[in-house]
Each structure stands twice: as C-alpha cells, then as structure tokens.
Amino acid sequence: ARPGARLEDGFAVLRVLRADGADGLPGYRLQGWCGDLSVNCAAGPTRRPAPAVSLARLRQDGEGHYPSEVLRGIHLWSENQYELAHWINRIRARHGDDLHLVVWDDTGYDLPWELLLVPGDAALDLVGGPLGALVAVARWTTVRDPGQDGLPADSGDCHGRVLGYLHQDMADDGRLFTSYAHRLHRLMTPFLSDLDTQDDRTGLVYLGCHGTYGDTVPGLTLGDRTWAELNGEPMSALRRDRSLVCLNACDSGRFVDNRAQGEEALRGFAELFLRKGAGGCIVSSGKVGDLEARAMARRLVREVAEHPRR
Structure with a gap:
C-alpha cells in the first residue's frame, strides 16, 4: 500500500x-x-x-x-x-x-x-x-534500522514528566518546567542514564545545548557528544513511552549523506532519536540565537501542556 x-x-x-x-x-x-x-x-x-x-x-x-x-x-x-x-x-x-x-x-x-x-x-x-x-x-523522515519492522504506529501522547539536559549557557531554560514534574541535568552522562533506566513515564525529553554540523557524520555533535556516541546509547525510555523529543540546538534537524561510512542513508539527530523510539522530534534546520531558542522553548511547553495528544 x-x-x-x-x-x-x-x-x-x-x-x-x-x-x-x-x-x-x-x-x-x-x-x-x-x-x-x-x-x-x-x-x-x-x-x-x-x-x-x-x-x-x-x-x-x-x-x-x-x-x-x-x-x-x-x-x-x-x-x-x-x-x-x-x-x-x-x-x-x-x-x-x-x-x-x-x-x-x-x-x-x-x-x-x-x-x-x-x-x-x-x-x-x-x-x-x-x-x-x-x-x-x-x-x-525515513528511519533505517534492520532491528525494527518500521516506524511505530503510535505517535505517543506526551504524557509524563519532563526529562532534560541543559548546558550551562541554557540553564535559564529550566525555569520553563517549574510548574511540571521534571528532572533536569547539567551533565550529559546522568541524563543519558536516566533516559535508559528511569521507571517514571517520560512525556517530553528536552535538550538545550550547542550543536554542530559537518559534511560527514563525525562532524555532528550535540552538547559534548558526537552522533556516534549518542547512537551507542540505548535510550530505552523513548521506545517504552514514545516521548516527544525537543533538540533546542543549532542544526539539530539537518542530515548528512553517510556514503563516507559505506551506507546509502541520511543520518542526523532527528533520525537517531526517532530510530530509538521517540514519538516525534522538534528540531532546528539552522543556527539558533539565544533569544529565539528561549521563545521557542516557552511556546513548546505551552503547546504540549495544552494539547498533549496533538
């Protein structure tokens, strides 16, 4: 069909x-x-x-x-x-x-x-x-994963707590979540551990950090991690809860043709989190200024709270 x-x-x-x-x-x-x-x-x-x-x-x-x-x-x-x-x-x-x-x-x-x-x-x-x-x-976006039959049919309903990672330059973003059940990290390692092991249902995964883009996959970074490092993380909560993921970082929505590593596939952070099980991703297709990033984060939280099943 x-x-x-x-x-x-x-x-x-x-x-x-x-x-x-x-x-x-x-x-x-x-x-x-x-x-x-x-x-x-x-x-x-x-x-x-x-x-x-x-x-x-x-x-x-x-x-x-x-x-x-x-x-x-x-x-x-x-x-x-x-x-x-x-x-x-x-x-x-x-x-x-x-x-x-x-x-x-x-x-x-x-x-x-x-x-x-x-x-x-x-x-x-x-x-x-x-x-x-x-x-x-x-x-x-097409998700290529030999271990899965295809994209999960359920897009998720953004129900549950907020789990986040905030770089020190984006620490003020944490104020947006004070009215909601949340757990925010300033270090990537404990954040990724929670994303894999926490039992509480997670509705929104939020990363406020710097991102970089390159012509090949090794040039893609999010916070202090490369694409390959994040690709090696299980992130089990995403597939369990079908969480919405917001990557409030420069170039987080851009893709790289990965022929340099021997495959006919587009790789990027949106594809990575969707493949891990996210119900959807909100990303940026270019550079993000600090004021624009905060405005986007405020609107995101408001929309998700008012329309969790949209």
Missing part, C-alpha cells in the same frame, strides 16, 4: 525523492496525494538542489547570506513550484483549516518547504503566504 494511504481525511502527504532530470543532472521529483487529489512533478531544470535557499545559510559566520537575499531566493524557488502550489490550493479549498500536510523529504537538500510561498486564489477565497503559516505542516 502507498505510505500514508490510510491517513485520516484532511491529511495530505508530499513525498520528495532524489531523481535525475532528463539531462542526467541531480534533482528531485514530487509526489503528493490527499484523497483523490494528487500531484506528480518530474525532476527537471527547476527542481535541483538549492543550497542558496537553505535556512542553514543564515547566521553562518563569515559566509552566511543576508536574510533578505535568502528570502528573495526562496521567492524565486517558490515561483518555480507552480504545479505544487496549485495542488496545495486545491486541498486547502477542500479541507480549510482542518488540512494537515506531512512532508516526507529524503533528499538531504535542506529544502525549506515550510517557507514555500503559496500564491492566493481569489476565486477559491484563499490568501497567500508561506506554507507553514497557512497549513499545519509536519515532516516524516
């Missing part, structure tokens, strides 16, 4: 896959479906890797682009996706505010689908704007 075919009414899936164009150059193709409304876009000259529109280009020391230039690039990129925009407006017209879009992008191209500029349609009484401001958008 087609992945997502059994989603509830009002859910749509946009599948983004690597593909070569007719000229043999690398790019991507699109498959979208929402009930009987579908879209298919072949790879071609307007569907190429687009590093200039990646949000990772913002806030890069010495080589970052001005935000205004990145946004202009996103505007041009969006104009080239007119077939996709037409489909999005059709499903918006059908489902209105009840529409939920799942973007399943395994390209590793860092394409900012949430910022795709969708034009308005007066005939359908639809306003335009960034996709993520018009529609509830979430992402799927």
Whole structure:
C-alpha cells in the first residue's frame, strides 16, 4: 500500500525523492496525494538542489547570506513550484483549516518547504503566504534500522514528566518546567542514564545545548557528544513511552549523506532519536540565537501542556 494511504481525511502527504532530470543532472521529483487529489512533478531544470535557499545559510559566520537575499531566493524557488502550489490550493479549498500536510523529504537538500510561498486564489477565497503559516505542516523522515519492522504506529501522547539536559549557557531554560514534574541535568552522562533506566513515564525529553554540523557524520555533535556516541546509547525510555523529543540546538534537524561510512542513508539527530523510539522530534534546520531558542522553548511547553495528544 502507498505510505500514508490510510491517513485520516484532511491529511495530505508530499513525498520528495532524489531523481535525475532528463539531462542526467541531480534533482528531485514530487509526489503528493490527499484523497483523490494528487500531484506528480518530474525532476527537471527547476527542481535541483538549492543550497542558496537553505535556512542553514543564515547566521553562518563569515559566509552566511543576508536574510533578505535568502528570502528573495526562496521567492524565486517558490515561483518555480507552480504545479505544487496549485495542488496545495486545491486541498486547502477542500479541507480549510482542518488540512494537515506531512512532508516526507529524503533528499538531504535542506529544502525549506515550510517557507514555500503559496500564491492566493481569489476565486477559491484563499490568501497567500508561506506554507507553514497557512497549513499545519509536519515532516516524516525515513528511519533505517534492520532491528525494527518500521516506524511505530503510535505517535505517543506526551504524557509524563519532563526529562532534560541543559548546558550551562541554557540553564535559564529550566525555569520553563517549574510548574511540571521534571528532572533536569547539567551533565550529559546522568541524563543519558536516566533516559535508559528511569521507571517514571517520560512525556517530553528536552535538550538545550550547542550543536554542530559537518559534511560527514563525525562532524555532528550535540552538547559534548558526537552522533556516534549518542547512537551507542540505548535510550530505552523513548521506545517504552514514545516521548516527544525537543533538540533546542543549532542544526539539530539537518542530515548528512553517510556514503563516507559505506551506507546509502541520511543520518542526523532527528533520525537517531526517532530510530530509538521517540514519538516525534522538534528540531532546528539552522543556527539558533539565544533569544529565539528561549521563545521557542516557552511556546513548546505551552503547546504540549495544552494539547498533549496533538
């Protein structure tokens, strides 16, 4: 069966896959479906890797682009996706505010689908704007684990205490959890021990720390641990409780093509925590400023508390 075919009414899936164009150059193709409304876009000259529109280009020391230039690039990129925009407006017209879009992008191209500029349609009484401001958008990512049959069906309900790790620079984040049952650590080792051995149900796992990104997996770090070190941790509570994981760290949502280590797979921290059993991950696709990080954390706690089963 087609992945997502059994989603509830009002859910749509946009599948983004690597593909070569007719000229043999690398790019991507699109498959979208929402009930009987579908879209298919072949790879071609307007569907190429687009590093200039990646949000990772913002806030890069010495080589970052001005935000205004990145946004202009996103505007041009969006104009080239007119077939996709037409489909999005059709499903918006059908489902209105009840529409939920799942973007399943395994390209590793860092394409900012949430910022795709969708034009308005007066005939359908639809306003335009960034996709993520018009529609509830979430992402799927493929998890490759020979030891599992696939992604667990249950997404979890964020019920239970907060378990967290806070780097000393993010210690103020701890104030957000004072009204909730919580256990916060300043050191990674006891945090990881709790994530594996604690009996209390854990609804939210929160890491507020620094993150780094590199062109290969060894360049990925979260706090004082590399991707490989975290990959070696069992984190048993995640699969038991299907906890929501928030990685409030720079570049925590970016992926690396791991061909350098002999596999055809995208690896990153979101993939790692999902593979360990997390019910979902909230991550960053670029650099995160301190003020933005705290604002995001406050909103996260409020949303999870008000809508634990969303």
